Amino acid sequence: MKILHICDHYRPIGGAEKLLFDTLEALENNPNIENVIAMHDYPENKTTGARKEYIINDLDIQPISWNLIDYLIRGIKSKKSLRSIIETEKPDVIHIHNLQNPFIISESIRKTPTVRSVHDPRLYCFNNWRILRKDKKICPYPLGIRCVTEGCLWSELLRFSFEGRCAIPKYFSYLLHRKIDKLIVESEAMNACVLQNGYKKEQIAFLPNFTKTFNFDDVMHRSEKYGNPEENSILFVGRASFEKGIDYLLEAVARINIPFKLYLVTGGPAMPEVYSKIQQLSLSAKVEVLGILPYEKTRDCYAMADVVVVPSVWIESFCLVGIEAMANAKPIVAFHTGGIPDWLIDGKTGYLAECRNIEDLAHKIEAILQDRIKAKEMGINGYWRVHEKYNIETYLAGIMSIYINAIEHKKQKDT
Amino acid sequence: MKILLINPPGWQKGSTNLGLCYLAGNLIDKGHKVLILDLNAADELYESAAIKAEKYAPDIIGFSIKTSTANMAFLISKEIKKRYKKAIHIAGGPHITLDYKVSLVENPEIEYCFLGESDISFIDFVNRFEKGQSIKEVAGIAYLDKGSVIVTEQKYIEELDNLPYPSFDAIENFNFKDFRYPLITSRGCPYRCTYCCVGLVCGKKWRARTPEDTIAELKSAKKIFAIKTFEILDDNFTLKLDRAKQFCRLMIKNKLKLNWYCHNGIRADKLDLELAKLMKKAGCTSVALGIESGNAEVFDSIKKGETLASIVSAVKYIKMAGMKVVGYFIIGLPGDSLNGIKKTIEFQESLELDGYTYGILNPYPHTEVYDIIKRDGKILMDIKDSSHFSSTLTIPFEMPGFPKEDMKKAHYLSKFQRLHKALEFLKNKHSKKPIKILYIDFSENSIFLETLAKFLDNYDLDVFCSPWKSDDYFKYKKARKINDLRAFKYSPYFLKNLKNILRLFNTYRKRKYDILFYNLRTQKKMLLFALLLIRPKNFYLESEDGYRILMANDKEVRRFLFKKIKELIIRLPKVIISFLLTFLIRIAYVFFGLFLYFKRTGPIIEFPTPNTPLKIKDKEIK
Structure with missing residues (x-):
């Protein structure tokens, strides 16, 4: 089977991209599968030589300037480029990983069975993160009138800002996705969101993320090797941006009454705010910013941590960090939001705190730090949960059946 | 035979280890299976190299060692030995040729050292190893025998034309x-x-x-x-x-x-x-x-x-x-x-x-x-x-x-010689050392973060940078003695950006800088505002073709200002047409907003709490 993967970023910068690389590696263990990549021409995107890789100009095109005619021309060109790749490679199925370009979506679904992974609400939300612009609460509404009345879109349209300009292409992309053969959702929350926005039940395939698992003894040995019994280490791994809740975490740790050290494996647009918040809360001595690290080094951080915190305040599609931490036998404290309750069993693999409740988050982090035996037990429970549910074999079987269903669906549609 | 060749990290980035590619070419030519792990290019940790080695399961693992990569190579060798014991470890390269005695004694994982060119001797070694023959007669190798180092006679290759071409395909993930x-x-x-x-x-x-x-x-x-x-x-x-x-x-x-x-x-x-x-x-x-x-x-x-x-x-x-x-x-x-x-x-x-x-x-x-x-x-x-x-x-x-x-002084003097000259020039011109410096950095690749700030240790330094560079600046703020560090907060609205810039530049104007450093590689538009608003006594412009020091009243600066204003006037008709077109498109977008207003939408979601499950309410909003 030949699979054409279409993606914007082709380097492990976030959970979605890491999942892409893990998926490619998993698929390539099967000699009957050939992966072909089509990626956007970001300067940071580099071919790896591990598989056939195409770089397409404007694959992830957006109306950056007011000049929409230029946008149209470039969009049509990108469509043509993809068409020539499809004609050359003749893939059995196309897997779109993270892309909104309506020109590319329309070309993909034209003749080839197409599958789309839904990693975030960009598919049906004009401001991308499903957080209301007015009060920054999680938006419960589907795409439509509320986008206008809740202040997310109207002002953008009137100002003709970047997000305003993106609205019409995004709406086309939203409509085109209704014709896609399979939409892969990663959690119950995402499933509900997709259904709410008018996508058909039979179009949706449920497949949680997976992560690489390691030998139990090795994981425990690493925890002993890197862990510091005299320090209470808290770890955050994720983008520095509002939706990932790093602000809430800093506020929460400021309320913790026992000695601790918070390690932030992070980077991104909100870094200046993070630094000023650290200073403002007088946490400079207790917080260490480690920057963005490759997964190998992040694993060392997991091994060193006593607890991993996932303070996301948006509808997390799944949150790969959670199962990564569990694969490294670490307990987790997270806000009860999005796909997190799917993998975090409250009281067994960690604690769920009420979403955006800083006191609750602080209390639960402290509870884990104070009871090391319980924390270790939770870590081990998490480790086995990942082994059973979020392993490569389950994922591989799932994704293969999705591809096969998509091909059959396309055949039925054509006949 | 299955051979794994490793290029350890610690050398010039972007370079290819040609020696290993020659060896690979030669080995493949003789029917062996070869993989090269270029850890210098891949930025991988030694543990991951060991995992890869274990997965590949080779019979021989070879390291190409230069002086600055030697310690890392020995560390990788140790880590591999811990995980995978079936392969013998050999080493070659300039450092091994120069210092094979110490390398053998201090690193028992390395069993054989190859001295000088090993294109032919390595093939001989692999063949003998495969057939179980004595290895001690292979030319140009060194090994430990009962505690003493034995060296065989080294031979150089006379007929270079006979060597197969290097194999770059053997490098894993070669770009x-x-x-x-x-x-x-x-x-x-x-x-x-x-x-x-x-x-x-x-x-x-x-x-x-x-x-x-x-x-x-x-x-x-x-x-x-x-x-x-x-x-x-x-x-x-x-x-x-x-x-x-x-x-x-x-x-x-x-x-x-x-x-x-x-x-x-x-x-x-x-x-x-x-x-x-x-x-x-x-x-x-x-x-x-x-x-x-x-x-x-x-x-x-x-x-x-x-x-x-x-x-x-x-x-x-x-x-x-x-x-x-x-x-x-x-x-x-x-x-x-x-x-x-x-x-x-x-x-x-x-x-x-x-x-x-x-x-x-x-x-x-x-x-x-x-x-x-x-x-x-x-x-x-x-x-x-x-x-x-x-x-x-x-x-x-x-x-x-x-x-x-x-x-150290010589290093910085040679690296920033033009800057040094420029600062000397300013000191002579104004009869005092410039003290207050503002550095504006919106470039993708600036020399500042590397070492320039060390050179400016004795100055009063402020930095204004782009948000995507702010991580590095915040990290090094203390070490580089930056007094005032601001990252530009981008807004999706042009007018808000303009307002932010004007307000900030006005603050900078009041501080009266002796010198303004400006990186010319990106964001030239901002230079116009910087020149007009901050009005420092001198500008230090950093661009691809080098550095320039300019005074506020220099002809070049005036020419630049006139040119920019002229450009604005020439572009005026185009701007007006654009404005009209944009106006029409914007009306279309407003209609899109109205369309959404009257569009029927689906149910709302009641998100779960620790006590209540996720629900999709059947009630339609409209």
Whole structure:
């Protein structure tokens, strides 16, 4: 089977991209599968030589300037480029990983069975993160009138800002996705969101993320090797941006009454705010910013941590960090939001705190730090949960059946 | 047999380990299976290398070791041994050739060392190992036997044309995008430069491939890898002028149309105008000369066997031929000092080179300078821990006339010589040292973060940077003594951006800076505002082609302002049409908003709490 993967970023910068690389590696263990990549021409995107890789100009095109005619021309060109790749490679199925370009979506679904992974609400939300612009609460509404009345879109349209300009292409992309053969959702929350926005039940395939698992003894040995019994280490791994809740975490740790050290494996647009918040809360001595690290080094951080915190305040599609931490036998404290309750069993693999409740988050982090035996037990429970549910074999079987269903669906549609 | 070859990290980024590719080519030619892990390119941790080695399950694991990669190589070897014990570990490369005794004794994981060129000896070794025959008769190896080091006779390859071409496909995940093909046309060098280890590693006897064979290799590379550029990596490319000329003539005759450059293996006294012109015609764009020192006494003491006058002539020939010329200089040669480096800089300036690089001397074991430093100076660290071709500065030794602090000063003086000159110029002009500095950095690649701030230690420094660079700046804020650090907060609204910039620049204006550093590589638009609003006494502009210091009332600055205003006036009709078109499109967008307003929508979601499950309410909003 030949699979054409279409993606914007082709380097492990976030959970979605890491999942892409893990998926490619998993698929390539099967000699009957050939992966072909089509990626956007970001300067940071580099071919790896591990598989056939195409770089397409404007694959992830957006109306950056007011000049929409230029946008149209470039969009049509990108469509043509993809068409020539499809004609050359003749893939059995196309897997779109993270892309909104309506020109590319329309070309993909034209003749080839197409599958789309839904990693975030960009598919049906004009401001991308499903957080209301007015009060920054999680938006419960589907795409439509509320986008206008809740202040997310109207002002953008009137100002003709970047997000305003993106609205019409995004709406086309939203409509085109209704014709896609399979939409892969990663959690119950995402499933509900997709259904709410008018996508058909039979179009949706449920497949949680997976992560690489390691030998139990090795994981425990690493925890002993890197862990510091005299320090209470808290770890955050994720983008520095509002939706990932790093602000809430800093506020929460400021309320913790026992000695601790918070390690932030992070980077991104909100870094200046993070630094000023650290200073403002007088946490400079207790917080260490480690920057963005490759997964190998992040694993060392997991091994060193006593607890991993996932303070996301948006509808997390799944949150790969959670199962990564569990694969490294670490307990987790997270806000009860999005796909997190799917993998975090409250009281067994960690604690769920009420979403955006800083006191609750602080209390639960402290509870884990104070009871090391319980924390270790939770870590081990998490480790086995990942082994059973979020392993490569389950994922591989799932994704293969999705591809096969998509091909059959396309055949039925054509006949 | 299954062989894994490892290039450990710690060397110049972007370079390919050609030695390993030659070995791979040779082994594949003889039917063996080879994989090269280029850890220097992949930025991977040694644990992941060990995991990969275990997965690949080779019979032999080979390490190519240079002095600055040695410690990491030994660490990787240890880690692999812990996980996978079935393979024997061997090592080769310049450092092993120079220091095989210590390497064998201190690293029991390494069972055999290959000295000098091992293209043939390694094949012999693999064949014997496969057949279970005695390995002790393989030429050019060293091993431990009951505690004592045994060395077999080393042989150099005379017929280089017989070697198969290097195999780059063997490198895991090799990036063929913008691939600069590395080419070797000869090996060895007969000269006795005191700091160089080539004679000890590749032999004093110079051996060359025929120009026909090298051209055939390039043709094949062009066909297979679609290369557009190549570089010559010889120890001494032009030792025989006629051969080098013949190579160029064949390049021209075969119409290969490849760009190339020669930053290795050119001696100033082995270059004439005819060769320079032929090189240019054959596609060579840039030539580098190892000048090492501009101080005549130091230059003579390193036994290069040429004169500074020959450097001057060679530079002239290269320029006359129309190629770029680059100079390599060494800080820390015996007899050199801070004043000596100042003389070298003067000499370098007189040459008007297109580029130059100053590096701290790396005293390779058993070279003449290594012995001199051991005798007269002081080794400050394990030479294997020193960096080479790296942005981090390490000074592994000091000499009586050239202490560590002076070497550091010499390094920064050579790296930022124009800035140093500019600051001196300002000091003389205003009769006082400039103190308050604002650095605006919106570029993708600025020299500031590397080391410039260290040079500005005694100044009152403020920085204004782009949000995507702010991480680095915040990280180094204390270390670089930045007083005021601001990252620009982008807004999706143009007017808000403009307001933010104007407000901030007004704050900067009140601070009255002596000098404004501005990086010209991006965001030129902001320069206009900076000039008009901040109004510093001087501007220091940093761009691709170098640095410039300008005064507020300089003609160039006024011309720039007039040009920008003129551009605005000329573009006015286009702006008006654009405005009208945008207006129409904006109306369409407003209609889109109205369309959404009247669109029927679906149910709302009640998100779960720890006590209530997720629900989709059936009630429609409209």
